Amino acid sequence: MTKILVVDDSNSIRDMVSFTLKSAGYQTVEAKDGLQGLSAAKASSFDLVISDVNMPNMDGIALCSELRKLPNFKFTPILMLTTESSGDMKLRGKEAGATGWLVKPFNPEKLLATIKRVVR
Amino acid sequence: MSVDLSQFIPSFLEESFEGLELMESSLLNLEQGDDETINSIFRAAHSIKGGAGTFGFEDVTKFTHLVETLLDEMRDGRRDITPTDTEILLESVDCMRLLIEAARDNAEFDQEKVMQTSRRLTETLAGTLIKEEPSDIAVQVPNEGEMTYHISFIPEHSLAKTGNDPIFLFNALAELGKLTIKANTQKLPSLNDIDAQELYLSWQLTLISAVDEAEIIEIFEWVEDECELKITQENTDITEEEPKNHDNAEEPLESIEVEPVSSTQADISQSQKNNSNNEVDKAAGKSKGKAEVGSIRVGVDKVDSLINLVGELVITQSMLSELGNDFDMTKVEKLTNGLEQLLQNTKELQESVMRIRMLPISFAFSRFPRLIHDLAIKTGKEMELVIKGEQTELDKTVMEQIGDPLVHLVRNAADHGIETSEVRLANGKSAKGTISLDAYHQGGNIVIEISDDGAGINREVVFNKAVEKGLIEANVTLTDSQVYDLLFEPGFSTAAEVTDISGRGVGMDVVKRNIQSLGGRIQVDSTQGKGSCFKVHLPLTLAILDGQLVKVGTETYIIPLISIVESLQIDNKLINRVSGDMVLYRLRDDNVPILPIYQLFNLETECTEIDNALLVVVEADGQKIGLMVDDLLAQQQVVIKSLKDNYQQVTGISGATILGDGSVAMILDIPGMISMALKQAQQVQLDKNGRESSKRGELV
Numbered sequence: 001m002t003k004i005l006v007v008d009d010s011n012s013i014r015d016m017v018s019f020t021l022k023s024a025g026y027q028t029v030e031a032k033d034g035l036q037g038l039s040a041a042k043a044s045s046f047d048l049v050i051s052d053v054n055m056p057n058m059d060g061i062a063l064c065s066e067l068r069k070l071p072n073f074k075f076t077p078i079l080m081l082t083t084e085s086s087g088d089m090k091l092r093g094k095e096a097g098a099t100g101w102l103v104k105p106f107n108p109e110k111l112l113a114t115i116k117r118v119v120r
Numbered sequence: 121m122s123v124d125l126s127q128f129i130p131s132f133l134e135e136s137f138e139g140l141e142l143m144e145s146s147l148l149n150l151e152q153g154d155d156e157t158i159n160s161i162f163r164a165a166h167s168i169k170g171g172a173g174t175f176g177f178e179d180v181t182k183f184t185h186l187v188e189t190l191l192d193e194m195r196d197g198r199r200d201i202t203p204t205d206t207e208i209l210l211e212s213v214d215c216m217r218l219l220i221e222a223a224r225d226n227a228e229f230d231q232e233k234v235m236q237t238s239r240r241l242t243e244t245l246a247g248t249l250i251k252e253e254p255s256d257i258a259v260q261v262p263n264e265g266e267m268t269y270h271i272s273f274i275p276e277h278s279l280a281k282t283g284n285d286p287i288f289l290f291n292a293l294a295e296l297g298k299l300t301i302k303a304n305t306q307k308l309p310s311l312n313d314i315d316a317q318e319l320y321l322s323w324q325l326t327l328i329s330a331v332d333e334a335e336i337i338e339i340f341e342w343v344e345d346e347c348e349l350k351i352t353q354e355n356t357d358i359t360e361e362e363p364k365n366h367d368n369a370e371e372p373l374e375s376i377e378v379e380p381v382s383s384t385q386a387d388i389s390q391s392q393k394n395n396s397n398n399e400v401d402k403a404a405g406k407s408k409g410k411a412e413v414g415s416i417r418v419g420v421d422k423v424d425s426l427i428n429l430v431g432e433l434v435i436t437q438s439m440l441s442e443l444g445n446d447f448d449m450t451k452v453e454k455l456t457n458g459l460e461q462l463l464q465n466t467k468e469l470q471e472s473v474m475r476i477r478m479l480p481i482s483f484a485f486s487r488f489p490r491l492i493h494d495l496a497i498k499t500g501k502e503m504e505l506v507i508k509g510e511q512t513e514l515d516k517t518v519m520e521q522i523g524d525p526l527v528h529l530v531r532n533a534a535d536h537g538i539e540t541s542e543v544r545l546a547n548g549k550s551a552k553g554t555i556s557l558d559a560y561h562q563g564g565n566i567v568i569e570i571s572d573d574g575a576g577i578n579r580e581v582v583f584n585k586a587v588e589k590g591l592i593e594a595n596v597t598l599t600d601s602q603v604y605d606l607l608f609e610p611g612f613s614t615a616a617e618v619t620d621i622s623g624r625g626v627g628m629d630v631v632k633r634n635i636q637s638l639g640g641r642i643q644v645d646s647t648q649g650k651g652s653c654f655k656v657h658l659p660l661t662l663a664i665l666d667g668q669l670v671k672v673g674t675e676t677y678i679i680p681l682i683s684i685v686e687s688l689q690i691d692n693k694l695i696n697r698v699s700g701d702m703v704l705y706r707l708r709d710d711n712v713p714i715l716p717i718y719q720l721f722n723l724e725t726e727c728t729e730i731d732n733a734l735l736v737v738v739e740a741d742g743q744k745i746g747l748m749v750d751d752l753l754a755q756q757q758v759v760i761k762s763l764k765d766n767y768q769q770v771t772g773i774s775g776a777t778i779l780g781d782g783s784v785a786m787i788l789d790i791p792g793m794i795s796m797a798l799k800q801a802q803q804v805q806l807d808k809n810g811r812e813s814s815k816r817g818e819l820v
Contacts, residue, residue, distance in 0.1 A: 117289055
């Protein structure tokens with residue numbers, strides 16, 4: 001079963017993303033900031049990581065570059081969930097090794113359609 | 121596939137209100153260069169914007185976007201943080217709260233205020249770059265029939281290192297139409313030279329589809345910097361081939377970007393129209409919405425202890441049931457121990473469950489720093505707020521209802537209590553006044569203190585005002601506390617002129633009534649020139665009551681322990697029969713009317729003699745009365761069941777409970793009983809006067 005790590009500091013967003021993914025038959029693990037996400041990633045492997053950018057403790061960009069240092073996550077798709085669609089944001093994400101980004105407002109159908117570009 | 125997310129709205133709302141509180145308190149402490157604080161404010165706004173967009177709360181999204189833009193500039197150091205900006209942001213927080221509340225209740229909001237603030241925000245932002253998010257909606261190209269797209273996709277060798285895999289991109293493309301793929305293997309090195317982590321292939325794709333180019337570009341949007349992508353289209357209608365440069369942000373979207381001000385205004389006038397349509401429906405929806413939203417966030421530790429206790433209860437239960445399987449008298453001691461344990465378990469479980477409803481009072485206190493900040497500006501006085509005992513816990517319902525009375529008391533302290541800096545300095549005080557909020561537990565109650573180091577209550581002014589208003593006679597002598605109680609009389613206001621902060625004269629009596637309806641009381645202390653202190657005593661919870669069980673005839677009644685002053689056996693020498701019906705009892709300096717409960721409720725009892733009877737002295741509304749009872753039984757905690765919900769409201773009774781033996785006992789409503797007794801006494805007096813005058817007629 002496809003296993004997805006969802007990292008977001010907002011409970012409601014995290015719940016929604018997770019709910020959407022689960023209802024589409026994915027398995028999810030949730031983390032509420034970059035640090036938690038990183039330790040979840042170290043403890044297990046995932047088929048996809050979806051992470052918010054603005055978070056306390058460790059932001060999404062830092063999480064992404066940390067994940068890319070882990071052997072298990074060298075090629076794992078990492079999507080940034082962000083409202084910031086500015087080019088700058090995308091560039092920073094890319095530099096940190098992000099696969100792509102999902103632009104908020106969060107839309108369940110779009111999320112499911114989009115992640116098909118990176119997972120089976 | 122459609123996913124319904126409406127179930128997440130309550131948690132979004134809760135989170136947003138928390139976010140707003142955080143924004144507010146952080147803004148009050150915001151200083152230049154405090155990156156962490158400004159970041160956390162930004163994050164809060166950002167989350168609210170994101171969530172609001174998801175649920176379609178467009179007013180919230182639009183407004184918050186402006187706020188976020190301003191915060192972003194501050195965060196990046198592009199803008200200095202001035203007090204004016206902080207003011208605007210605080211105002212914006214208010215507006216966001218209004219907007220979110222309106223969205224929650226599906227109701228209207230104060231358009232004037234939101235419009236003003238959004239104008240101020242835009243003015244502040246003007247001159248600096250206003251970032252508008254490119255819309256997700258791509259520019260529509262009218263399409264007739266299908267088109268053939270030729271896509272040349274040459275990825276960089278390192279493409280896979282960002283987690284992108286071309287196969288998924290092709291799968292996504294295939295969903296758009298008919299796709300043919302041709303791989304170019306020319307660059308593939310010999311097997312020995314292959315690095316398994318690199319990508320050597322490139323592809324020529326042909327897609328026959330009705331979608332427009334933007335959708336194809338979107339599929340490649342994550343890899344556009346890491347590949348060479350060329351899309352050309354053939355179309356029977358449009359034969360021109362234009363190699364498009366897809367730089368997302370710039371030209372094509374410019375036309376649909378909207379100036380924030382005008383968009384907000386347009387929206388507001390739009391919703392104004394909608395709102396005026398049927399206000400009644402909206403008002404109805406409002407109250408309904410509020411009731412549904414209620415939820416409690418409970419700490420994991422509380423839930424854990426609950427589960428732990430239930431575990432223990434199960435163990436006790438299984439022990440007892442095993443004991444019952446073959447019980448004989450040798451096991452009585454074991455049984456007693458078991459029952460003891462059960463009692464302990466139940467008690468702990470009850471306490472644990474009650475703790476779930478308890479929240480730290482900081483929830484109610486958190487709005488005051490902002491209030492004081494605003495009041496200081498409005499009144500031009502210097503003042504600061506000191507908060508203590510924020511962690512003191514209180515029932516959620518009590519907390520919700522005590523908020524407004526507390527605001528009133530704090531406003532009063534700021535407006536009437538604290539003097540201007542000049543006056544303070546002239547009186548040898550520091551220029552800055554202090555208002556303190558404190559909360560602590562005191563024997564099953566919570567006490568909230570609102571104190572200030574201001575001018576104190578001027579006894580003379582209060583007294584004269586009360587005489588002027590006809591509340592008291594000019595020649596009575598009153599104790600200090602009696603004078604202070606006058607403040608809570610309806611229609612009383614000492615402020616020489618009414619300000620918009622306080623002093624409309626409708627406040628304090630409402631404050632007192634609200635506190636009383638929660639089963640609490642308020643007490644005033646004041647020293648002229650030194651300051652005043654208002655103490656609000658409240659029960660910790662509305663669901664459970666500490667009660668004294670009393671017996672009258674065959675009935676058992678419960679008197680709330682909080683209202684009992686003392687219980688005593690009547691000393692015949694101290695009885696004072698003023699007239700035949702009114703019996704007073706001399707209790708030290710007070711004369712307390714004796715009210716036999718059997719008379720009030722028309723009960724049969726053997727104990728009708730006042731001499732040597734048992735008297736429970738209770739107090740409400742500053743009035744003491746002695747309730748005559750047959751016997752005093754146990755003191756215990758009782759669970760309050762509402763009479764109104766199960767039967768109907770009864771005067772003199774505040775509720776019912778079920779006792780250990782399964783019988784139902786009524787809980788006495790002391791203020792209600794006192795007014796009932798007074799009415800009865802008046803009635804008796806009237807009847808008697810009538811009788812006496814007719815008698816007199818006969819005699820003469």
